[in-house]
């Protein structure tokens with residue numbers, strides 16, 4: 163049984179029909195990537211999974227259990243945690259305080275301290291700046307913080323929305339290294355990326371989204387060889 | 400270009416004009432005359448004159464600091480020039496009032512005002528005095544700017560304290576009569592209408608000297624305190640808190656009935672402020688209808704305890720005649736219930752929209768209280784009289800001095816609850832909610848429960864405050880529960896510092912205490928709020944006693960690379 167399964171999901175923003183029957187499967191321990199042009203519905207898919215948006219039709223299942231009855235905060239405590247698009251950190255709180263917020267669903271103090279240490283281990287840069295206000299971090303550091311904060315809840319499924327957006331190539335590499343590291347530690351990851359080349363390198367499988375629909379779905383290797391993908395997303399003609 | 404010609408005369412004149420306009424304004428709206436009944440330093444300077452002196456002093460100060468980089472004499476001269484210009488404007492006022500019959504437009508442009516401005520001299524001599532005084536005060540302002548930073552801070556603080564003690568001298572004297580020994584020892588400090596000259600000098604020296612020494616040595620003391628082992632530190636903090644509580648418990652004896660009443664009014668505002676501080680300060684939900692819960696607490700207390708029932712005795716047809724203590728939990732419960740009921744429809748609203756809707760809710764409650772429809776039950780515009788009083792055995796909470804203890808206990812409880820909530824899970828959830836609602840949700844925070852808890856706790860404190868208020872004044876009328884109450888409470892937490900517990904106390908003392916103590920202020924209450932808020936937003940946007948997070952936001956101490964960025968502002972008393 164897949165850890166996460168979407169079946170014919172339709173989502174709306176008011177009258178705008180953003181997802182038109184998306185179905186996808188993520189197996190335990192996999193990295194699955196979702197690629198597509200701007201406005202294809204990638205972020206919408208993640209928001210729908212994490213409960214910030216309710217699907218009007220279709221089912222989302224976590225380990226076979228239908229999530230439609232749950233609120234966003236329940237879904238977090240079930241182990242599905244999203245890193246929102248665009249580095250939404252709590253700007254007026256310090257790095258450490260931001261991380262502690264991430265452990266909101268686990269109230270135990272010693273567990274929290276341990277989780278902070280783990281994040282600092284993954285992102286040594288954050289450790290150097292633990293007392294700095296998150297709003298004054300550089301863009302890349304804020305991305306690390308947003309990711310680290312999501313890890314504080316020890317997610318079973320991590321939903322990453324464009325972790326490489328706006329980062330210098332070196333930082334992109336290091337973010338992707340971290341994702342691989344998390345993957346090795348057993349976290350299941352659904353990765354939304356504009357940087358399709360990098361995404362398809364670390365992913366096991368991938369889905370291509372176009373105007374709210376899945377148009378392609380294959381192993382990452384096959385997608386890399388696929389002509390349409392090469393043309394549209396990898397810039398190879 | 401030659402440096403001399405680049406000197407900024409125009410700048411000094413400009414600032415002088417601004418200072419002059421401020422002085423004109425306070426004169427023409429009547430503040431100067433109204434405030435002249437009280438001396439700051441007996442026989443030397445009245446409160447009204449102080450207002451003008453402050454305006455000119457500031458003009459001199461800013462003119463001098465605008466000329467920064469020039470020689471000290473040039474800066475002093477800039478100050479003098481600005482002072483001269485400002486007083487020249489006042490001179491103009493003195494000259495044009497009689498021929499133009501300005502009084503038909505400005506009722507306060509009276510002969511008394513002219514007398515104050517001309518030092519009770521003949522017009523020509525008076526004008527000369529006024530101009531000379533203006534120049535001298537402007538120069539003094541300039542000199543303050545020239546002083547080294549630390550001395551300047553001490554001098555300004557000392558001037559502030561002289562002013563404050565002069566303002567409050569009547570109260571201090573009343574208080575001292577309740578402590579004969581201390582009173583006799585301090586008698587020399589006060590003249591017939593204000594501080595005596597030696598008293599003022601003594602205050603100035605003690606405050607300035609004390610502040611200067613503390614600035615030089617205080618760091619060491621603080622370091623030594625920090626170096627104490629945590630257990631000892633905690634013990635001394637608790638010890639300090641206990642001393643404060645003991646003093647507060649003894650306070651009504653010293654204060655006497657009138658000042659105890661003032662303390663009670665401040666206390667009720669503190670209680671309401673603590674509640675709104677949770678809603679606005681902790682959770683960031685801007686609630687402008689806060690008076691609703693205060694009204695509900697008061698009305699429930701009134702209806703349940705009054706024994707003025709029936710056509711002849713009172714206005715309302717039904718009342719269970721409960722005791723105060725039976726009614727109190729019901730009143731608080733009703734406020735909480737309405738807090739939640741209001742909370743549910745506005746769950747999805749943010750910022751301005753939330754403010755408008757809550758504003759409407761507050762008005763609805765007031766209009767309902769006034770309505771004929773509910774008149775048989777809550778009295779309509781005639782209100783409810785003979786509200787019950789709390790008693791324990793033979794002890795009746797009826798006089799200001801006894802009610803003080805009830806209000807004190809309520810505040811203590813509210814502070815304790817606020818403090819515990821702030822440092823626990825709900826507090827963290829509120830903080831996240833205040834910072835970013837969407838991300839808070841993505842962190843697994845239950846938005847509905849978190850918001851409703853904030854509304855409910857805030858309403859509980861406000862309802863408690865209203866219930867005690869009803870019992871204190873004994874009768875309640877709809878007009879006590881207007882929008883101004885919500886604004887007062889909101890202003891007091893802004894001035895104290897959003898989300899800060901000590902800030903609520905400071906804000907309530909300034910906004911609720913001062914107007915009660917000084918009847919002159921009461922008339923200019925709204926003007927004072929406005930002026931105070933503007934000055935604060937410019938100089939101390941985080942409030943007088945801010946919470947750590949908020950202060951950090953407004954005065955970022957470290958930039959992205961870890962080096963100091965904006966100016967580092969030290970606030971007395973430390974964080975929280």
Ligand SMILES: Nc1ncnc2c1ncn2[C@@H]1O[C@H](COP(=O)(O)OP(=O)(O)OP(=O)(O)O)[C@@H](O)[C@H]1O
Pocket residue numbers: 175178180198199200201202203204205206207356
């Ligand atoms: N809050 C919203 N209200 C209305 N429409 C929205 C909202 N958010 C997204 N949309 C619309 O839904 C569609 C899908 O948006 P989505 O954010 O999922 O795109 P995306 O694939 O993540 O794009 P990008 O790569 O640019 O982030 C777009 O047409 C967008 O305009």
Ligand SMILES: [Mg+2]
Pocket residue numbers: 204205206247323
């Ligand atoms: Mg997106």
